[in-house]
Amino acid sequence: MCLAVPHRIVRVDGNEAIAEIGSIKKKVRLDLLEDVRIGDYVLIHAGFAIEKLSVEEAEDILDAWKEIEEAQNEG
Amino acid sequence: MRAIPLKLIEDLRNLNVSRPLRFMEVCGTHTVNICRFGLRSIFPKNVELRSGPGCPVCVTPASAIKIGVDLALSFEKTIVLTYGDMMKVPGPTMTLADAKARGGRILSVYSVVEAIDLAEKERDFKIVFLGVGFETTAPSSAWAIKEAKRRNLKNFFLASFHKLIPPALEILASERTLDGFLCPGHVSTIIGLKPYEEISKRHKIPCVISGFEAEDIIIAMLKLIEMAEKKEYMAFNAYKRAVKEKGNIKAQELLKEVFEEEDTEWRGLGIIPKSGLKIKEEFSDFDAKIAFKIKDESVKDIPGCKCGEVLKGQIYPYECPLFGNSCTPEQPVGPCMISSEGSCAAYYRYGGLIEP
Numbered sequence: 531m532c533l534a535v536p537h538r539i540v541r542v543d544g545n546e547a548i549a550e551i552g553s554i555k556k557k558v559r560l561d562l563l564e565d566v567r568i569g570d571y572v573l574i575h576a577g578f579a580i581e582k583l584s585v586e587e588a589e590d591i592l593d594a595w596k597e598i599e600e601a602q603n604e605g
Numbered sequence: 606m607r608a609i610p611l612k613l614i615e616d617l618r619n620l621n622v623s624r625p626l627r628f629m630e631v632c633g634t635h636t637v638n639i640c641r642f643g644l645r646s647i648f649p650k651n652v653e654l655r656s657g658p659g660c661p662v663c664v665t666p667a668s669a670i671k672i673g674v675d676l677a678l679s680f681e682k683t684i685v686l687t688y689g690d691m692m693k694v695p696g697p698t699m700t701l702a703d704a705k706a707r708g709g710r711i712l713s714v715y716s717v718v719e720a721i722d723l724a725e726k727e728r729d730f731k732i733v734f735l736g737v738g739f740e741t742t743a744p745s746s747a748w749a750i751k752e753a754k755r756r757n758l759k760n761f762f763l764a765s766f767h768k769l770i771p772p773a774l775e776i777l778a779s780e781r782t783l784d785g786f787l788c789p790g791h792v793s794t795i796i797g798l799k800p801y802e803e804i805s806k807r808h809k810i811p812c813v814i815s816g817f818e819a820e821d822i823i824i825a826m827l828k829l830i831e832m833a834e835k836k837e838y839m840a841f842n843a844y845k846r847a848v849k850e851k852g853n854i855k856a857q858e859l860l861k862e863v864f865e866e867e868d869t870e871w872r873g874l875g876i877i878p879k880s881g882l883k884i885k886e887e888f889s890d891f892d893a894k895i896a897f898k899i900k901d902e903s904v905k906d907i908p909g910c911k912c913g914e915v916l917k918g919q920i921y922p923y924e925c926p927l928f929g930n931s932c933t934p935e936q937p938v939g940p941c942m943i944s945s946e947g948s949c950a951a952y953y954r955y956g957g958l959i960e961p
Contacts, residue, residue: 531661531690531946532741532791533634533817534847559718561748562856573794573847576688576738577716578745581794581853583846 534575536583539568549574609819614647617823622651626833627782628826629918631770632789633660633946634817640955642819644826652830655918656948658773659789661738662690663916663940663947664871667904669766670696673735676764676897677701677709680731686720687735689713693943697904717749724753724761733762733893740795743767743882744856747863750884750891762893765882768869771800772880777917778808785811785829787822790844797852801840809838816844863888870903872940873913910939915948922949929953 537549542560549558549572559578560566572579630636636656639645645654658664674696677685685701692702692713705711710730714720717734724732736746746763753761770792777783788801793814801812811832815825825843832841842848860882869881884892893899906913910932911925922928922941932938934950941947 531634531688531738531944532632532659532789533946534741534791534794559745559748562744562853562859564855573791575741575791576745577718578748580741580744580791580856581847581849585846 532575534573534580536571537574537579539566539570539572539579542566542568547579549579609823613820613823617827618647618649620649620827620830622649622830623834625651625653626784626830627653627655628785628787628829628833629655629657629777629783630787631657631659631774632787632792633663633944633948634791635659635787635789635815635822636948637946637951638817638819639822640951642822643955644819644822647823648826649830652826654787654826655783655921656915656951657777657918658871658874658916659739659770659792660916660941660944660946660948661742661768662688662694662944663912664768664873665691665694665737665766665940666870666872667696667906668870668902669735669737669764670694670701671698671904672764672899672901673701673711674699674704674709676733676893677704677711678707680897682729683731683733684710684712684723684727685733685735686712686714686723688737689715690944691735691737693937694940695907695938695943717745721749721752721756721758721761724758725756728760731760731762731896733764733897735764735766737766739768739770739789739792740860741791743864744795744853744859747859750863750888751859753891754888759890762891762896763884764893764899765864765884767864767882768871769866769880769882771796771804772877773871773874774801774804775808776874776877778804778810781808783810783918784833785813787825787829788812788814788840790814790816790821790847793842793844793848793852795853795856797848798840798842798850805838805840809836811837812840814840814842814844814848816847871916872906873916907939912939912941912949915941922952925949
């Protein structure tokens, strides 16, 4: 139930917004975040944007793996 | 779906593990994806991953279903709304779906926003929302209470069955049968790293926050094994694209404003201290439990059903005698087979029967 799905914000009207994923658009609430703008990627859970997704940090997970790998090679 | 780099799979499969390690994935969505991607088949020998209590519908006690059924059938001009997963969960007398079939006004919704909008539209009806879910979901219920107050909706009520994950981890960690937690990504989006850091230190158990793609889970498992082997008792965030160190502070503040912690019952785990969210007195006008004088009475679990042991990771779903026999997704007995993210449903649908 804690599934949250990444959407892109396409319209903002106060604390309400339209978010899209693929060709699906839905109305979502922005009350749980600060400063959401058009074009931002957000995680949507039960009709609320619960976090902004940073595209750069998606790369971090691969960096985290590199660190583990390096540590293992050293060991 | 993107292909998983083969190297990653080989790295995990061939990892040298010096002693048997037993971990737990806490989140139901993790359970489903681990089964769906068949990830248990690539764990190194000696590494076991048990499924935990992170399916909110599964740990909601039968008494909550009874309350929903009673509200819908015994009170006039009352409409009960809840999340779809709740509809088929067995209660002591019947499910919410059964109550609906008998004429009870029960609607399944995607968001609590729909309950607020209905309360605005149908002023002659009392609208009761059965709020279930962990920290990911609870902020939306807190929002609903404040929104009802703002819009002066005197006909909106929340029956809060919301629960907190860290107190459940405390209990599980204190039993000293686990070597690490694969922590729930979207609960962590709200609560951040601190609660896990405290648990790690106190119980000497590593915690790794994981995303939900196969790669996320593999990398989190690699990290978890490494930390357990090196006895690094701390919290590691392997889902940085969605989890900030401090979590979602705005959501945390909203929770603090509207709710206070209380001892509450989890199906299978019993009463866990300070693990439930109760509506604060300031907002008691919107508390369904007060408005409808609801007594939260404990109800006996279903005979023969081992959901309780499954939820604590003491047994695998297929070790329950009912699993696949009298309990299947088509004819479920226990909540873990009913909920789409229940452990039993996930093991049944995707196999994952890896008995040695």
